[in-house]
Amino acid sequence: DGGITQSPKYLFRKEGQNVTLSCEQNLNHDAMYWYRQDPGQGLRLIYYSQIVNDFQKGDIAEGYSVSREKKESFPLTVTSAQKNPTAFYLCASSIHDRGRRGYTFGSGTRLTVV
Amino acid sequence: AQSVSQHNHHVILSEAASLELGCNYSYGGTVNLFWYVQYPGQHLQLLLKYFSGDPLVKGIKGFEAEFIKSKFSFNLRKPSVQWSDTAEYFCAVSNYGGATNKLIFGTGTLLAVQP
Numbered sequence: 283d284g285g286i287t288q289s290p291k292y293l294f295r296k297e298g299q300n301v302t303l304s305c306e307q308n309l310n311h312d313a314m315y316w317y318r319q320d321p322g323q324g325l326r327l328i329y330y331s332q333i334v335n336d337f338q339k340g341d342i343a344e345g346y347s348v349s350r351e352k353k354e355s356f357p358l359t360v361t362s363a364q365k366n367p368t369a370f371y372l373c374a375s376s377i378h379d380r381g382r383r384g385y386t387f388g389s390g391t392r393l394t395v396v
Numbered sequence: 397a398q399s400v401s402q403h404n405h406h407v408i409l410s411e412a413a414s415l416e417l418g419c420n421y422s423y424g425g426t427v428n429l430f431w432y433v434q435y436p437g438q439h440l441q442l443l444l445k446y447f448s449g450d451p452l453v454k455g456i457k458g459f460e461a462e463f464i465k466s467k468f469s470f471n472l473r474k475p476s477v478q479w480s481d482t483a484e485y486f487c488a489v490s491n492y493g494g495a496t497n498k499l500i501f502g503t504g505t506l507l508a509v510q511p
Contacts, residue, residue, distance in 0.1 A: 323503055324501045324502055324504045372440065374499075382428055382447045382492075385442075387432075387439045389439040
């Protein structure tokens with residue numbers, strides 16, 4: 283079945299360490315997105331990519347980095363510069379259809395800084 | 397900039413009660429509108445969407461939403477909720493025909509249905 287796979291499901295990180303969250307899709311979608319979900323704040327866009335080797339900052343990109351070397355993959359690195367990294371991270375993908383179909387979401391990665 | 401407001405942060409209902417969750421957006425152009433649901437421990441799923449045509453759209457599980465352009469609103473409704481509707485609900489908007497499909501989400505409404 284086609285879908286988005288995020289791994290790991292739970293991740294613990296020590297302060298000062300970088301950590302990379304994986305996102306893979308087999309839907310042949312062009313666009314991919316990373317959101318952060320915090321209680322009471324909804325989903326906030328971190329980065330998005332519309333095509334391979336290109337990506338743009340979202341609303342809260344500081345302390346994060348991404349790459350898009352393959353259409354199927356859009357990993358997110360949470361760097362030590364991110365001041366409050368503990369959150370639930372969601373990856374999504376979509377086709378270019380004037381936004382009509384919305385997104386397909388992965389099951390998320392819960393990151394905890396210890 | 398686009399924004400989405402969901403005014404109800406927490407809603408508690410008894411089974412069989414009617415539900416209406418408010419959603420207002422700010423954007424001057426043509427928009428695509430969505431409601432997503434996140435059941436406990438599950439990923440976000442699309443409930444329904446609107447991009448053109450009949451402003452009353454029907455989604456899965458008996459949900460519907462009405463787009464009122466003059467009010468910039470897209471409220472979600474269900475005539476009779478069930479315990480299994482307990483979840484968090486997110487309204488989202490994107491710019492129709494824009495360069496990206498970027499979705500802007502509201503802050504979510506946590507619905508608890510008591511049996």
